[in-house]
Amino acid sequence: MLHKFRYVNPGDRSELLDLLAENGSSAKLLAGGTDLLVNIRGGVQRPQLLIDVKKVKGFQGISWSVTDGLVIRPGVTINELLRDATVRDKFSLLAECAHDLASYQVRNRATVIGNIVNASPCSDMAPGLLCLGARVVISSKRGERELPLAEFFTGVKKTVLASDEILERLVVPAAAVGARGSYRKLKRIQGHDLGIIGVALMKKDGLISLGISSSAPTPVLVTGLHEGDAEEVLVAASRKATSPISDVRCSKEYREFMIGTFVKRLNREVK
Numbered sequence: 001m002l003h004k005f006r007y008v009n010p011g012d013r014s015e016l017l018d019l020l021a022e023n024g025s026s027a028k029l030l031a032g033g034t035d036l037l038v039n040i041r042g043g044v045q046r047p048q049l050l051i052d053v054k055k056v057k058g059f060q061g062i063s064w065s066v067t068d069g070l071v072i073r074p075g076v077t078i079n080e081l082l083r084d085a086t087v088r089d090k091f092s093l094l095a096e097c098a099h100d101l102a103s104y105q106v107r108n109r110a111t112v113i114g115n116i117v118n119a120s121p122c123s124d125m126a127p128g129l130l131c132l133g134a135r136v137v138i139s140s141k142r143g144e145r146e147l148p149l150a151e152f153f154t155g156v157k158k159t160v161l162a163s164d165e166i167l168e169r170l171v172v173p174a175a176a177v178g179a180r181g182s183y184r185k186l187k188r189i190q191g192h193d194l195g196i197i198g199v200a201l202m203k204k205d206g207l208i209s210l211g212i213s214s215s216a217p218t219p220v221l222v223t224g225l226h227e228g229d230a231e232e233v234l235v236a237a238s239r240k241a242t243s244p245i246s247d248v249r250c251s252k253e254y255r256e257f258m259i260g261t262f263v264k265r266l267n268r269e270v271k
């Protein structure tokens with residue numbers, strides 16, 4: 001049974017920031033609810049107040065410009081990202097990650113930012129966003145701060161966000177346009193399932209980046225690799241950066257093996 005909580009639906013950003021500042025850790029932001037409501041139902045989280053982000057003026061939509069890059073706001077769902085022509089044309093790696101997240105029905109509710117803030121090690125959006133050099137813009141009544149997504153995750157389902165802060169924008173820099181990349185997710189079944197592992201590989205300007213999920217307490221970014229590096233170098237770098245565990249889905253050894261296999265396959269496929 002659900003415990004009792006209050007629900008508010010602010011239309012205004014400053015109202016939302018006031019509510020967060022006044023209620024601290026007893027409040028939770030609600031986007032699609034596909035993680036939060038499951039946790040509340042399971043008794044994992046017991047917030048007293050849910051603050052809906054979806055109706056806040058200015059929190060909807062994706063925008064693109066050469067100066068600001070690709071800007072993803074709190075209300076943007078996974079399916080909205082998949083429908084976006086700029087994403088499909090210029091950031092196809094993101095579209096591949098999004099397409100592998102859950103089912104069509106879940107993607108209709110689930111937001112990109114909710115997936116990032118949930119900070120699950122098996123997040124499907126994180127590997128592509130990490131490779132693309134995404135940045136997070138975090139706001140509170142105290143002001144705004146911006147940092148690389150790679151510095152946002154601090155542990156399993158833990159981030160740098162304080163209780164009065166919101167992740168207001170995800171920004172993929174325009175410099176990432178022209179990158180070639182692809183995402184592979186290993187699952188127990190053909191249909192939708194959380195990943196056993198997920199690997200994104202991106203090539204740009206002679207460099208290679210890897211984004212790897214389900215292989216460490218947080219999604220992992222590997223940089224400093226070059227096109228032309230031997231496969232063994234790429235595999236060794238992925239091995240060094242990750243620390244997979246054995247769990248209900250598979251063994252640590254299988255994860256290690258499949259990360260290496262996907263890195264090699266992607267390196268051959270991404271031209």
Ligand SMILES: Cc1cc2nc3c(=O)[nH]c(=O)nc-3n(C[C@H](O)[C@H](O)[C@H](O)COP(=O)(O)OP(=O)(O)OC[C@H]3O[C@@H](n4cnc5c(N)ncnc54)[C@H](O)[C@@H]3O)c2cc1C
Pocket residue numbers: 028029030031032033034035036037038053074100101102103106109110111112113114115116117118122123124125161165166167168192193194195
């Ligand atoms: C059946 C099912 C299958 C799933 N399969 C997958 C899968 O294959 N891959 C995968 O990666 N995930 C999967 N998920 C998890 C989930 O759908 C995603 O993580 C989703 O993107 C979360 O977004 P949301 O909008 O629903 O977040 P919510 O549940 O609304 O919020 C998630 C967390 O983020 C916080 N939050 C939300 N927005 C903000 C914001 N702007 N600023 C600060 N905090 C915020 C909330 O307070 C909460 O703590 C699955 C979930 C279900 C139920």
